[in-house]
Amino acid sequence: MSDHTTGLQLRSLIKKTGDFELSLTRVEIPEPAADEVVVRVEASPINPSDIGLLLGAADISTAATTGSGDDVVVTAKVPVQFMKAMAGRLDESMPVGNEGAGVVVKAGSSEAAQALLGRTVAMIGGAMYAQYRTIKVADCLPLPDGTTPAEGASCFVNPLTSLGMVETMRREGHTALVHTAAASNLGQMLNRICLKDGIDLVNIVRSPAQEKLLRDLGAKYVCDSTAPSFMDDLTEALVATGATLAFDATGGGRLQGQILSAMEVMAVKAMKVYSRYGSTTHKQVYVYGRLESKPIEFSPTFGMAWGMGGWLLFPFLQKIGGADAQRLRERVAAELKTTFASHYSQVISLQEVLQLDILKAYNRRATGEKFLINPNKAG
Amino acid sequence: MSDHTTGLQLRSLIKKTGDFELSLTRVEIPEPAADEVVVRVEASPINPSDIGLLLGAADISTAATTGSGDDVVVTAKVPVQFMKAMAGRLDESMPVGNEGAGVVVKAGSSEAAQALLGRTVAMIGGAMYAQYRTIKVADCLPLPDGTTPAEGASCFVNPLTSLGMVETMRREGHTALVHTAAASNLGQMLNRICLKDGIDLVNIVRSPAQEKLLRDLGAKYVCDSTAPSFMDDLTEALVATGATLAFDATGGGRLQGQILSAMEVMAVKAMKVYSRYGSTTHKQVYVYGRLESKPIEFSPTFGMAWGMGGWLLFPFLQKIGGADAQRLRERVAAELKTTFASHYSQVISLQEVLQLDILKAYNRRATGEKFLINPNKAG
Numbered sequence: 138m139s140d141h142t143t144g145l146q147l148r149s150l151i152k153k154t155g156d157f158e159l160s161l162t163r164v165e166i167p168e169p170a171a172d173e174v175v176v177r178v179e180a181s182p183i184n185p186s187d188i189g190l191l192l193g194a195a196d197i198s199t200a201a202t203t204g205s206g207d208d209v210v211v212t213a214k215v216p217v218q219f220m221k222a223m224a225g226r227l228d229e230s231m232p233v234g235n236e237g238a239g240v241v242v243k244a245g246s247s248e249a250a251q252a253l254l255g256r257t258v259a260m261i262g263g264a265m266y267a268q269y270r271t272i273k274v275a276d277c278l279p280l281p282d283g284t285t286p287a288e289g290a291s292c293f294v295n296p297l298t299s300l301g302m303v304e305t306m307r308r309e310g311h312t313a314l315v316h317t318a319a320a321s322n323l324g325q326m327l328n329r330i331c332l333k334d335g336i337d338l339v340n341i342v343r344s345p346a347q348e349k350l351l352r353d354l355g356a357k358y359v360c361d362s363t364a365p366s367f368m369d370d371l372t373e374a375l376v377a378t379g380a381t382l383a384f385d386a387t388g389g390g391r392l393q394g395q396i397l398s399a400m401e402v403m404a405v406k407a408m409k410v411y412s413r414y415g416s417t418t419h420k421q422v423y424v425y426g427r428l429e430s431k432p433i434e435f436s437p438t439f440g441m442a443w444g445m446g447g448w449l450l451f452p453f454l455q456k457i458g459g460a461d462a463q464r465l466r467e468r469v470a471a472e473l474k475t476t477f478a479s480h481y482s483q484v485i486s487l488q489e490v491l492q493l494d495i496l497k498a499y500n501r502r503a504t505g506e507k508f509l510i511n512p513n514k515a516g
Numbered sequence: 517m518s519d520h521t522t523g524l525q526l527r528s529l530i531k532k533t534g535d536f537e538l539s540l541t542r543v544e545i546p547e548p549a550a551d552e553v554v555v556r557v558e559a560s561p562i563n564p565s566d567i568g569l570l571l572g573a574a575d576i577s578t579a580a581t582t583g584s585g586d587d588v589v590v591t592a593k594v595p596v597q598f599m600k601a602m603a604g605r606l607d608e609s610m611p612v613g614n615e616g617a618g619v620v621v622k623a624g625s626s627e628a629a630q631a632l633l634g635r636t637v638a639m640i641g642g643a644m645y646a647q648y649r650t651i652k653v654a655d656c657l658p659l660p661d662g663t664t665p666a667e668g669a670s671c672f673v674n675p676l677t678s679l680g681m682v683e684t685m686r687r688e689g690h691t692a693l694v695h696t697a698a699a700s701n702l703g704q705m706l707n708r709i710c711l712k713d714g715i716d717l718v719n720i721v722r723s724p725a726q727e728k729l730l731r732d733l734g735a736k737y738v739c740d741s742t743a744p745s746f747m748d749d750l751t752e753a754l755v756a757t758g759a760t761l762a763f764d765a766t767g768g769g770r771l772q773g774q775i776l777s778a779m780e781v782m783a784v785k786a787m788k789v790y791s792r793y794g795s796t797t798h799k800q801v802y803v804y805g806r807l808e809s810k811p812i813e814f815s816p817t818f819g820m821a822w823g824m825g826g827w828l829l830f831p832f833l834q835k836i837g838g839a840d841a842q843r844l845r846e847r848v849a850a851e852l853k854t855t856f857a858s859h860y861s862q863v864i865s866l867q868e869v870l871q872l873d874i875l876k877a878y879n880r881r882a883t884g885e886k887f888l889i890n891p892n893k894a895g
Contacts, residue, residue: 190792222817225790388816411604413569414828424816432815437767437803437826438601444825447816449793 144268180290181237194219234265259292315383320347386426394435401439415440423448488516523647559669560616573598613644694762699726765805773814780818794819802827867895
């Protein structure tokens with residue numbers, strides 16, 4: 138591939154028949170336009186936000202493989218009740234991978250493109266699970282000298298999401314935060330931002346081990362949702378911090394309602410006169426992930442001043458506008474090896490993405506298990 | 517009571533012991549201050565929003581009465597799991613009744629107060645389930661000549677709530693509305709506003725009879741949630757109207773999520789490129805009531821651009837400010853006998869509020885059954 142004209146690309150396909158296929162395809166590498174470069178991708182994380190596109194609604198317990206080497210194909214069935222949600226992607230072979238990093242091996246004619254030749258850059262824009270990616274200069278972030286592709290692979294999704302949460306807090310008039318699945322890579326990053334910026338953060342985790350992990354990282358407020366005292370612990374942490382905004386990665390179960398209920402108990406404590414409508418303090422939960430497949434369930438008994446809603450990075454960045462989004466990006470570049478450092482438990486090749494034992498491992502989305510793909514690693 | 521110094525007032529009490537009591541008390545009528553009047557209350561509706569304070573979390577299947585005449589006391593038990601939600605009102609004997617109308621029988625010294633002597637006025641401010649109410653002139657709306665207290669009893673809650681929904685729609689950039697429990701008094705009012713103002717309204721009802729009722733009132737889009745074709749009917753109505761905002765009176769079950777799902781199907785139909793994050797069209801459900809006691813349950817599979825939240829009239833009026841709130845009030849006064857007319861199935865005395873068969877009837881909150889209290893009707 139020294140000519141950079143073709144390369145392997147990972148593809149996810151769901152057919153109208155309900156058949157799911159994951160495979161590698163050799164694709165042409167488009168010649169770069171004037172404002173584009175070709176990057177040899179050397180690192181791309183498997184974020185929870187990638188897995189939705191990667192595996193769709195496939196039932197992984199039905200997964201099997203055929204073929205060998207670059208021709209391995211993973212097949213599985215999509216349960217019929219989920220086919221409607223897949224309607225928009227049926228029979229389209231989709232490239233995957235939101236972000237990554239690598240070395241610029243070819244550049245378009247513009248000065249900005251030429252300036253990147255040989256540089257290590259971080260990228261955002263999809264189709265990163267591939268050996269080569271032709272991409273606009275504007276979607277690249279040149280990394281400081283001495284930064285490896287692995288160090289720069291997660292420059293966008295987790296760093297900008299965690300910074301976006303803090304930015305949302307400020308813009309919507311809250312002064313402290315609640316975060317669920319708080320021991321995640323993203324959660325640890327948010328914890329570092331909040332410690333650095335002096336923001337009170339209530340971390341909700343799902344085990345004593347996760348609680349210890351965060352406390353060892355300096356977190357002051359950590360509540361274990363599996364503890365019998367959880368609601369009391371949470372209420373106490375909310376009273377101490379005054380947090381009225383939560384970001385939830387689980388997207389299912391009763392946690393969202395429990396958070397709003399505990400916020401309301403805190404808010405009602407501060408009221409002088411009874412109102413059957415509850416407090417007038419606005420309490421908000423943003424759901425940004427779906428680690429939990431159960432439905433969200435809650436009784437709206439936390440007053441009338443509450444909101445729940447989806448939160449997604451890219452529309453948020455669009456809303457705040459170019460200058461503010463650029464300010465967030467610059468902070469990421471400046472603190473890439475400290476605040477925004479990511480850790481991976483395993484580095485895998487494109488071929489290993491298709492190995493069933495590895496597929497099942499990353500699909501678990503377990504805390505502490507985070508996979509980095511190096512598409513140019515030998516299979 | 518011709519001296520207007522004392523009068524009967526209805527009281528609701530929940531004791532720390534979990535005992536609920538509904539009773540009539542003879543209370544002193546406070547002398548009016550300069551900017552106040554004393555009103556002989558002749559009509560006050562039992563709105564769903566009153567029943568929460570009136571009966572609290574009492575289990576009405578345990579209700580019993582003791583005493584006779586004005587001394588009847590209804591007792592019942594509050595299930596222990598609901599006592600926490602009642603914490604703010606324990607051992608406080610609460611007057612009830614958000615709005616009402618009557619005749620001014622005594623006035624304070626100010627010119628504005630004196631001008632109301634003998635006038636029929638509508639009032640907002642609580643404690644209306646009483647023979648007399650001392651109240652600020654600012655909380656009275658003088659009714660046009662020829663308007664009875666019964667006609668003016670529901671000038672505030674339903675009219676301003678339904679106008680507030682339309683106002684919210686405009687302010688938040690939506691162009692059509694969805695309403696649940698749409699055959700209610702409030703729903704019929706909203707239907708009249710939307711017909712008059714040329715706004716597309718998707719009415720969701722719970723029976724063929726309710727569907728017929730609304731169609732007979734000129735409603736164009738009516739979906740019966742008990743029909744097997746409900747989701748298809750709803751999606752079709754949303755495609756036709758482009759409604760991306762719903763107001764929900766039920767506050768429980770799966771309807772809220774079904775509405776967001778159908779809105780997303782509509783929004784995705786308009787998309788040109790697949791995104792696993794769904795459409796970027798913001799879809800909103802405001803929950804303003806709690807006719808349903810089940811929890812809200814939904815799977816957040818309608819993209820990321822969605823919101824659900826509480827909506828309450830008085831904070832909304834505060835938010836839009838005095839001038840705009842006044843504009844809404846003036847429209848109500850001008851269209852009181854047409855757009856904002858309310859209909860009652862029964863007029864009852866204060867003593868009848870305590871009769872178990874009647875209590876159970878208004879607690880059903882059934883469509884078509886609406887109670888008006890005349891506190892000066894002989895018991």
